[in-house]
Amino acid sequence: MSAKINAVVLHKQGGQLIVEEVDKPVPKHKPKETRLPGEHGELLVKVKTVALNPVDWKQAEGGFFIEGYPVTLGCDVAGIVEATVDEGTGFSVGDEVMAYAKLGTPGGYGAFSEYSLVEAATTFKKPPHLSWEQAASIPVGSLTAALGLYDALNLPLPTDNPSFFREEFILIWGGASSIGSYAVQLAVNTGLTVITTASPKNHDYLRSIGARHVIDYHASDVIDQINSITKNNLKYVLDTVNSETCNIGLKVLAQNGKLAYTSEGPTDKKEGVQVKGVALALVHKDSKGALETTHKLLTVIQQLLFEGRIQPNNIEVIDGGLNGIPAGLHRLKTGVSAKKLIVKID
Structure with missing residues (x-):
């Protein structure tokens, strides 16, 4: 008989999230010839902490990216490797890790559980100076931000020691969000001058993590402020909010600029501007090298974390466990x- 564990289970779209007993998952062997590019094998993680993300409640209500029911949701997880079946994962039993779990996949892959299966390619080693609570805040936000900056916008990696011959700006709309705060830090490490938007109560925080210019997104002259700073020569925008703010990004971009978005894309168009969406949810399902790209970016983020060049999100621990x-x-x-x-x- 299979060992039992507790997990948060969703039985249908729009249903209640219920804590119940499920079978303890077991990592599955996957022959190399059947793996996606960059896929390294599975790990079983004993979960210490999880982070909550907007995608979790949106999935529960809307059912998107869910492959079947019943399913355990949750994608930000930190814990200790309990088992692995494949060589070459880069991890051993007992390693302290944090991971982006497979989104909406039945069979033990959700984070909201006492044990979770994760893909080694989307698993970080936990820096010893970070708490378990801080560690859980890292994977989804940092990987999404990195895909936006280095894949969608095609910026040079911080570890490549890029240097710009003159001041180069990037606008990060929604800097106080989880994705936004990692994007600010990564962009600063890349050598860009960061302009970001947030409510006034978060301005000091964003300056503390490296933003040069912080603008109240409610300001009636927000477009004028951005154009004044950039002298109408803005090349890069990363939007983490919605279509309306993406449209503002298009307005302030110069010709041949680039806009990446992590939520809803723009409804307007601007000739000569490249627009590209970012969907971390697809990396485990895409055979076109998305997982390999994500893993390469993960190794960069991991190095910056160990070196203390980027910090985890501000966190609040809530009571009640599962x-x-x-x-x-x-x-x-x-x-x-x-x-x-x-x-x-x-």
Whole structure:
């Protein structure tokens, strides 16, 4: 008989999230010839902490990227490697890790569980100076930000020691979000001058992580402020908010500029501007090298974390363990600013 564990389970789209017993997952052997480019094999992780993300409640309500029911959601996880079946994963039993778990995949892959299966290619080694609570805040936000900057916008990597011959700006719309705060730090490490938007209460925080110019997104003259700073020569925009703010990004971009977005794309168009969406949710499903690209970016982020060149999100730990997750997701839906909600599982 299979060992049993507790997990948060969703039985149908729009249904209740229920804590119940499920079979303890077992990592599956995957022959190299059947793996996606960059796929390294599975790990079983004993979960210590998880982070809550907007995608979690949106999936529960909307059913997107869910391959079948019942399913355990959650994609930001930190814990200890308990088992692995394939050589070449780069991990050993007992390693402290944090990972981006496969989104919406039944069979033990969700983070909201006492044990979770993760793909080694989207797993970080945990820097010893970070707490378990901080570690869980890292994977989804940092990987999405990196895909936006280095894949969609095609910027040079921080580890390539890029240098610009003159001041080069990037606008990051929504800098106080999880993705936005990692994007600010990564862009600064890349040598860019960061302009970002946020409510005034978060301006000091964004300056503390490297933003040069922080603008109140409610300001009626926000477009004029950006154009004044960039002298109408803005080449890069990363938007983490919605279509409306993407449209503002198009307005302030110069000809031949680039816009990357992580949520909803623009409804307007601008000739000569490259627009590209970022979808971390697709990396485990895409055979076109997305997983390989993501893993390369992960190794860069991991190095910066170990060197202390980027910091984790601000966090708030909520009570209740697995039982506290449904209420936490409801709170996240109603609005949480400049911090990541974290749940301790172990």
